[in-house]
Amino acid sequence: MSTLAAPxxxxxxxxxxxxxxxxxxxxxxxxxxxxLFTVAWRSLTDASGxxxxxNYARLLDDPGLPRAALHSIETxxxxxxxxxxxxxxxxxxLHRSRLPGKALIRATxxxxxxxxxxxxxxxxVLLLGRNGLVHRLTxxxxxxxxxxxxxxxxxxxxLPQVVLIVSAALARTPARHYDAAASMGATPWRQFIDVxxxxxxxxxxxxxxxxxxxxxxxxGSAVIVGGNYRVLAMEIYSExxxxxxxxxxxxxxxxxxxxxxxxxxxxRLAKRRQDSGDAMPGRALAPARHIGRDVVLALVSLFALLPxxxxxGTVAYVSFVKLWPYQQVLTLxxxxxxxxxxxxxxxxxxxxxxxxxxxxxxxxALCAGLRKAPPPxxxxxxxxxxxxxxxxxxxxxxxxxxxxxxxxWSGWMHGSLLIIAACSLYHYHAQAFLTMQTGMRQVPDxxxxxxxxxxxxxxxxxxxxxLPFTAPAAISTFFYLFMRSMATLSGVIFLVTADTxxxxxxxxxxxxxxFLAQAAAYAMCVVVAGALALGxxxxxxxxxxxxxxxx
Numbered sequence: 338m339s340t341l342a343a344p345x346x347x348x349x350x351x352x353x354x355x356x357x358x359x360x361x362x363x364x365x366x367x368x369x370x371x372x373l374f375t376v377a378w379r380s381l382t383d384a385s386g387x388x389x390x391x392n393y394a395r396l397l398d399d400p401g402l403p404r405a406a407l408h409s410i411e412t413x414x415x416x417x418x419x420x421x422x423x424x425x426x427x428x429x430x431l432h433r434s435r436l437p438g439k440a441l442i443r444a445t446x447x448x449x450x451x452x453x454x455x456x457x458x459x460x461x462v463l464l465l466g467r468n469g470l471v472h473r474l475t476x477x478x479x480x481x482x483x484x485x486x487x488x489x490x491x492x493x494x495x496l497p498q499v500v501l502i503v504s505a506a507l508a509r510t511p512a513r514h515y516d517a518a519a520s521m522g523a524t525p526w527r528q529f530i531d532v533x534x535x536x537x538x539x540x541x542x543x544x545x546x547x548x549x550x551x552x553x554x555x556x557g558s559a560v561i562v563g564g565n566y567r568v569l570a571m572e573i574y575s576e577x578x579x580x581x582x583x584x585x586x587x588x589x590x591x592x593x594x595x596x597x598x599x600x601x602x603x604x605r606l607a608k609r610r611q612d613s614g615d616a617m618p619g620r621a622l623a624p625a626r627h628i629g630r631d632v633v634l635a636l637v638s639l640f641a642l643l644p645x646x647x648x649x650g651t652v653a654y655v656s657f658v659k660l661w662p663y664q665q666v667l668t669l670x671x672x673x674x675x676x677x678x679x680x681x682x683x684x685x686x687x688x689x690x691x692x693x694x695x696x697x698x699x700x701x702a703l704c705a706g707l708r709k710a711p712p713p714x715x716x717x718x719x720x721x722x723x724x725x726x727x728x729x730x731x732x733x734x735x736x737x738x739x740x741x742x743x744x745x746w747s748g749w750m751h752g753s754l755l756i757i758a759a760c761s762l763y764h765y766h767a768q769a770f771l772t773m774q775t776g777m778r779q780v781p782d783x784x785x786x787x788x789x790x791x792x793x794x795x796x797x798x799x800x801x802x803x804l805p806f807t808a809p810a811a812i813s814t815f816f817y818l819f820m821r822s823m824a825t826l827s828g829v830i831f832l833v834t835a836d837t838x839x840x841x842x843x844x845x846x847x848x849x850x851x852f853l854a855q856a857a858a859y860a861m862c863v864v865v866a867g868a869l870a871l872g873x874x875x876x877x878x879x880x881x882x883x884x885x886x887x888x
């Protein structure tokens with residue numbers, strides 16, 4: 338009996354191992370590759386479905402489109418420069434100074450990560466718009482719409498990501514390099530020029546490409562503060578929603594995709610070069626006391642972080658104002674009597690929870706299945722799983738509209754919460770996948786082999802060897818997907834309906850109709866939900882760490 342059961346057990350184990358790969362790969366093919374190819378094909382066909390390059394020729398016939406492309410590039414370059422300068426200064430303040438209050442700096446940097454980019458745009462309008470708070474208090478003429486508003490909003494939004502990337506590189510720079518430079522008589526400024534900057538060059542490049550890509554493809558800030566300064570993301574929205582011209586929308590999406598793909602590829606290349614440095618950086622540098630350096634870094638940090646506090650604080654304040662800007666009486670009516678009730682908030686919470694649960698399970702299965710897969714298959718799947726990082730959210734959302742609003746899918750997917758959750762999941766799939774892969778690398782191969790040697794199949798290996806080491810990564814992946822899905826806008830703007838309104842989209846609609854106090858209330862609901870999720874994640878990770886220490 339046992340000899341007959343062994344082959345059956347082996348077959349079952351192999352089937353489960355292949356199932357771990359097959360299901361998430363099928364999800365990637367259906368919900369990411371399929372919409373992406375649909376957009377590409379739609380840009381190359383006319384109304385009858387025949388192949389044509391006429392859609393791309395139409396781009397040159399409309400003088401507004403090349404101008405929008407130039408505006409996007411111009412905004413991206415200026416934003417990237419500003420973000421790199423201030424991000425480097427803040428990272429240096431955190432890791433190369435003896436400034437007090439570093440916890441406050443980190444807490445402030447979290448604010449742009451807890452909300453959609455349009456919340457920062459909304460805050461700028463409420464603060465520096467024609468009827469903004471500054472104008473109301475001082476009488477000075479203020480107008481934040483257009484190029485200045487886009488640059489400020491995108492700089493504030495990209496700043497935390499630059500600080501994270503540069504901080505990681507600073508943490509990997511060993512103290513011995515500075516000790517050697519000091520022993521040769523190098524001044525602190527020469528140490529910065531000759532040691533710090535060379536070690537940061539690839540991190541700065543990676544951060545620059547990331548910010549440029551996000552600025553180029555951002556829709557949230559553009560729709561709030563762009564005004565008459567048109568950019569490509571707004572043109573895509575206008576073509577699809579305003580004129581129902583899906584062919585031109587798809588063509589613009591492909592134009593937007595090309596620089597995004599190039600930027601992400603260059604960013605990954607720079608990151609690999611950065612990671613190929615010291616495998617064991619050794620003792621971290623403890624900054625010496627230097628009053629001049631600390632004062633300069635404090636001023637840079639203050640200049641960069643005060644706008645974040647001012648913008649988010651203004652949104653919070655206006656959310657309690659009865660009728661902005663005419664009746665500035667504080668009230669809870671914007672929360673207790675919301676225009677659309679709490680429906681959009683609950684819908685966003687439900688959608689985000691679906692995306693986070695499904696995404697965590699699928700990404701865990703994919704990473705677990707890749708552990709024993711053949712190397713050629715591993716490389717191909719890793720490429721496909723990481724590709725969403727290079728695709729703008731608007732392109733994915735447009736692909737969903739074209740792919741799933743017609744044919745056999747339309748009956749049960751059109752306008753459903755499931756399709757919105759899938760779009761959010763695969764928009765942020767790459768970051769979730771990379772996080773889970775990092776966790777999988779913590780699993781000792783010897784432990785996995787030991788469980789298998791004692792007769793454990795794939796299920797037992799996952800439960801007893803893999804899951805205990807990947808639990809922190811799984812928790813981080815869940816809350817990352819939840820928070821990003823709560824704040825998403827560009828990926829789902831084409832998918833929402835009257836029955837599936839999301840909080841982030843409601844903010845945009847209310848702003849368009851002039852209900853700024855109501856928009857601020859919905860925006861703060863998104864911020865608070867993100868903050869609570871972040872707190873829950875940190876609490877769970879702390880409990881897990883304490884249990885490991887006890888064990």
